[in-house]
């Protein structure tokens with residue numbers, strides 16, 4: 001059997017810090033989490049209150065979580081970011097960057113000084129969090145151009161459609177396609193075709209506002225979504241983009257075969273049942289631009 005002294009040693013050896021916190025946010029005890037590569041020493045916090053140590057909104061969040069764990073009596077798992085700079089009383093020694101924690105919060109069956117308690121185990125998950133962010137970026141990104149991919153576009157368009165239906169925010173969708181890429185591929189090689197697509201992305205990017213989305217829709221087709229944009233402004237944007245692309249892609253022309261773009265534009269209307277209806281209209285306009293001889297803009 002493990003005796004009390006050994007049990008204390010076990011608690012101190014816990015790899016992740018385990019806090020005993022009262023309902024009012026008092027640090028009643030701290031065990032474990034002694035490796036300074038992962039954690040700051042929390043023993044200096046004992047006897048202090050969360051609300052004295054962190055900013056009010058963060059303190060409120062912690063107190064809410066403690067309350068939830070106490071009421072539910074179930075294990076509560078929460079992810080949060082915290083730096084030692086956010087918490088008064090923590091030493092400098094320890095990780096420099098803010099840490100992402102997974103907090104596992106469990107109500108305890110005894111009280112101290114008449115207050116209910118939780119056990120809050122805080123695991124450093126920064127590495128996992130970084131990988132998750134990177135994976136999300138990868139799953140949203142087109143590998144060749146670095147623009148968003150179709151999956152991400154469709155997700156965002158659904159949100160913009162919802163914003164349009166709720167708040168009537170004018171939203172434009174442009175779809176454009178490189179003219180004559182097949183011929184450029186055939187005569188100059190596929191790698192030159194790749195450079196054309198990359199040049200399209202690099203020309204497009206500086207034209208975008210923070211809220212705009214540009215994506216490689218597939219092959220040599222690109223879609224740009226412009227929230228807060230009336231049709232006349234969308235047309236101006238399209239004309240500027242076409243001009244800039246004509247300039248940027250001029251080096252890739254082969255004889256009289258020009259790498260230009262054809263573009264179809266449509267705004268979401270109240271008749272549209274989903275963003276797909278808008279996209280379909282923009283695609284119809286693109287088809288018309290091709291039919292009219294390429295290097296054209298058509299609005300639907």
Ligand SMILES: Nc1nc2c(ncn2[C@@H]2O[C@H](COP(=O)(O)OP(=O)(O)OP(=O)(O)O)[C@@H](O)[C@H]2O)c(=O)[nH]1
Nearest residue numbers: 177178179180181182183185190191193194219220
């Ligand atoms: N280099 C390169 N070519 C691609 C890529 N994806 C698609 N393509 C080529 O792009 C071409 C797209 O087909 P189309 O749009 O019919 O060809 P196009 O010559 O641009 O024809 P128009 O649009 O009518 O001017 C096909 O030849 C594809 O092989 C890519 O990632 N890299």
